Amino acid sequence: MHEHLVALEERMQQLQHAVRQALTQGDNAQLGTLGEELRRAQRAWEVLCGLDSNPTRDQQPKPTTPEHPRDNLPLRDQVHQALTLLTVPASPKLLSQVHQAFFSTPLNTARLTTLRRDEERSFRSAPYARPYYICSTLTSDLLAPARALLALSTWSLERRIVGPLTQRVHFLTAALRLTDAAEHLSGEAELPQSVQLLLLRYSQNIHGYDNRSGTLDLTALRQAAATELDIHADEDAATCAAAAQRAREQLGDAEQNFGSTLRVVSRRHRTA
Incomplete structure (x- = not known):
């Protein structure tokens, strides 16, 4: 589990940096996409930490x-x-x-x-x-x-x-x-x-x-x-x-x- 938490935390940092860049450039379309990806990563992090009792399945394609x-x-x-x-x-x-x-x-x-x-x-x-x-x-x-x-x-x-x-x-x-x-x-x-x-x-x-x-x-x-x-x-x-x-x-x-x-x-x- 520790490996997955570290990977998710690294990814969240990358996404936060990309969100700041999109804000600076005024790219609203990219901002929406990045924001949703960041929210999914946050939800996955909460599930791994036991903070969310109802994990979503939007990480996997159906x-x-x-x-x-x-x-x-x-x-x-x-x-x-x-x-x-x-x-x-x-x-x-x-x-x-x-x-x-x-x-x-x-x-x-x-x-x-x-x-x-x-x-x-x-x-x-x-x-x-x-x-x-x-x-x-x-x-x-x-x-x-x-x-x-x-x-x-x-x-x-x-x-x-x-x-x-x-x-x-x-x-x-x-x-x-x-x-x-x-x-x-x-x-x-x-x-x-x-x-x-x-x-x-x-x-x-x-x-x-x-x-x-x-x-x-x-x-x-x-x-x-x-x-x-x-x-x-x-x-x-x-x-x-x-x-x-x-x-x-x-x-x-x-x-x-x-x-x-x-x-x-x-x-x-x-x-x-």
């Missing part, structure tokens, strides 16, 4: 069925939806699969590289002016951008770092989140086929889950994913925490969100 598509959202908002549902960094391919399964439309993956670059330019020109940014995941050794893995700037550094075990931890965490979302959709109706196919693909790569029947058992899938996650989670968390501490000491705000620029050593210096 999955939709194919009968209720959300085609009108900008690409960055669609990416935000998918990442918020997964709660871990993800590749463009997975983000598109998740968005198609749970929000009825695939993502234009060809535009995601440009989107991330646009996000970095926006952040560098006006830091924290937006409620969130689609940012990079950092490698634990070099603190450089991990290839083809997107994250949210509102997540703590620890959640945006990839170590040797992190990919597996993310896979299992995503399986748990998708299982939860599938149960939210199911009720008494049959799951949409796109959701079933996505979870069946996950189930084929989770130790301890018997998928020989070809049918989807959400309870068994959750149990198998949680059991394996327990094996790796602590070691991975320690690696990411150490890397996050180095990043805070060595990198500025932009580099913490989008990675450091690796310096190329000239041949002359290498052979001197």
Whole structure:
């Protein structure tokens, strides 16, 4: 819980700074957006501290069925939806699969590289002016951008770092989140086929889950994913925490969100 409180407090400070900037610039539209984001962060902080007995659920996007598509959202908002549902960094391919399964439309993956670059330019020109940014995941050794893995700037550094075990931890965490979302959709109706196919693909790569029947058992899938996650989670968390501490000491705000620029050593210096 302490980690989540620290992350929320850091985010609230960022939003307060952005609100002051919007006030100075007279940007009323941005001010309203930032104010709502700040209120959500405050409510989440109160829930974690036990000050709110009726926590809201507006932090999580609500999955939709194919009968209720959300085609009108900008690409960055669609990416935000998918990442918020997964709660871990993800590749463009997975983000598109998740968005198609749970929000009825695939993502234009060809535009995601440009989107991330646009996000970095926006952040560098006006830091924290937006409620969130689609940012990079950092490698634990070099603190450089991990290839083809997107994250949210509102997540703590620890959640945006990839170590040797992190990919597996993310896979299992995503399986748990998708299982939860599938149960939210199911009720008494049959799951949409796109959701079933996505979870069946996950189930084929989770130790301890018997998928020989070809049918989807959400309870068994959750149990198998949680059991394996327990094996790796602590070691991975320690690696990411150490890397996050180095990043805070060595990198500025932009580099913490989008990675450091690796310096190329000239041949002359290498052979001197």
